[in-house]
Amino acid sequence: MKVWLFRLLFGAAVLGVIGSAVWNNIATNRLIEQATGTDPAAQVQALQQMAQRDDFFDLIQSRRTPARLRVAEGVERLNSPDAVKIALAMLRDPEPKVRDRFLDALRKIGGNHLEALAEGLKNGDSKVKNGTIQVMSELGLKCLPVALKAFEDSGARDAAGEVLTRFGSASVPGLLKLLRNTQDEGLQLSAISVLGRIGDRRAVDAILPFLKLPPEKRRVVLTALASIADPRTESVLIKAIRSPDEDPDARAQAALGLGQMATPSALRALRAGLEDPNLIVADACVSGFQRAGTKALGMLQDALQSQNAATRRRAVLALGVLNDAQAVAMLTRALNDPDATVRRTAADALGTTGHPNAIPALIAALAHPDGGVARNATRSLVKIGAPAIPALIIQLRSPNPTVAYFAAHALSQIPEAEPALLKAAENPATQRYALVALKERASYAAKPLFERAARSEDPVMRQIAESALQQLSQ
Known part of the structure; x- marks a missing residue:
């Protein structure tokens, strides 16, 4: 009797569990149907309930794309912190159009619930985090207070820092206040980093005391000061670039800051840096000179006289971004440098200057005895493009077949170039290499010219x- 009763009670319990599971499944399905459905009132109520569940994202994902898109409409109607929570989660959706739709929803309702929106800054999913940054940036300075608050949270700090950077100078007072009031070294360094990216000179006095930090942390400070490039910090940056004990990346950033300043003493430091044994620093000095522009010409001329071929090559690279006649003249002379790498780099650099004087220098370089120079000159003339066409057409008649071929190539x-080539193919003096160029172009417009040339007495x-x-024909 007791065994029978036990079995009866056990069976009833099992049936109860099964029944409860079935009922919960039915209720969940009804909730999903309402949340993704077309009844506005039922949808809002269902979304309120779903937002309290940890599995709401997975539940919505069980529906097709049109149903998931309808959830965005419900989110906009709900317009609450829970609605923002759902919209943020839906930025993880695998469908780009679904993610875009929920970004639109966040643009509409996020400004009403900024603290809920800022939760997305600490989300581990990059799509959620980046979407939150995008929406907060678009909503503008109304998000500044919550972005500053989120910046204090180490989990949200990087993303909040990106928002603050996008807000620019408006973020500076709040960041300076944080820098003064916190004892959290990590927060201090992050604030310094963001202030550097913003580049506002108001931050300099607050940042300078942190130069006392150890080298591995001081790199953040030097990078920030270099990005701001305030003339008051010139001596600090010169000291950094000259010090082999500093972090190489920080020294490289110092080079960029000195280039921005472009004072005589800054340029002298960059000139010395071109010969630094650390390649990160030496190459950064090239970028520093490029930032300095034509003010750097004197120091670059000096660098071209260096006994070190690597230094001369770096000077050539720096000259390559200067749209200046003097820079072109210096690069033209470098085409005859004793070092092949320097010569060939000069041929490439002439093509990036954008100056019309580079064209005759490059045309002459097509006949250079160093084939690497000639090939790089050809590439540079292609880079210059249409302005080089007339000079190249003339070279099709060159008695030097190598020059004529490089011009055709x-x-x-x-x-x-096609119209000029079709015309040149009618001229006996330029016909052969014009046809070579048209062949390389696979020009259908030149087919009658090829048919005529196929009957030529000239076997070539x-x-x-x-x-x-x-x-x-293929």
């Missing part, structure tokens, strides 16, 4: 034409 890669012309026609 360059013209084959300049999109605007026939070979070019027949090869081109075969290529066009």
Whole structure:
């Protein structure tokens, strides 16, 4: 009797558990249907309930894309912290159009619930974090107080720092207040880093005392000061770039800051830095000179006289961004540097200056005895593009077949060159290499010219034409 009663009670318990699970499953499905449905009132009520569940994202993901998109409409109607919570979670959706729709929803309701929105800054999913940064940046300075508050949280700090950086100078007073009031070294260094990225000179006096930190932490301070590039910190940056004990990346940042200042003493420090044994620092000095612009020409001329080929090459790289006649003249002389790497780098650099004087120098370099220089000059003429076409067309008649071929090869890669090439292919003096260029372009407009050349008495012309026609027929 007792065994029978026990079995009865056990069976009833099992049935109760099963029944409860079935009922919960039915209730959950009904909740999902309402949350993704078309009844506005039912949808809002369902979303309020779902927001309290840890599995609400997975539940919504069980529905097709149109249903998930409808949730965004409900989120906008709900317009509450819970609605923001749901919208943030939906930024993890695998469908880009769903994520974009919930970003729109956050733009509409996030400004009403900023603290809930700021929770997205500490989310571990990069899509949620980046979406939150984007929305807060677009909502503007109304988000500044919550961004500053989030910045104090180590879990949200990096993302909040990005928002504060985007707000620029408006963030500076709040960051300076944090810097003065906190004893948290991590927060201090993060604030210094953001202030550096903003680049506001009001931060300099507050940052300078932190130069007393150990080198591994001082790198953050030096990087910030270099980014701000306040003339008052010139001596600090010069000391840093000259000190092999400083972090190489910090010294590299100092080089960029000195280039921004471009004072005579800053440029002298960069000139010395071009020969630094640390390649990170030496290469950063190139970028520093590039920032200095034409003010750097004197020091770069001096660097071109260095006995060290690597230093001369770095000077050439720095000159390559200067759209200046003097820079072009210096690069033209460097085409005959005793070191092949320097010569070839100069041929490349001439193409990046954007100055018209570079064209005749590069045309002349097509005949350079160093084939690497000639090839790089060809590439630079392609980079210059349309302005180089007339000079290149003239070279198609060069008695030097190598020069004529390099000119043809360059013209084959300049999109605007086809009309000039078709015309040159009618001229006996330029016909052969014009056809070579048109063949390399696979020009259908040149097909009649190839057909005519295929009947030429010149076997080379026939070979070019027949090869081109075969290529066009494939």
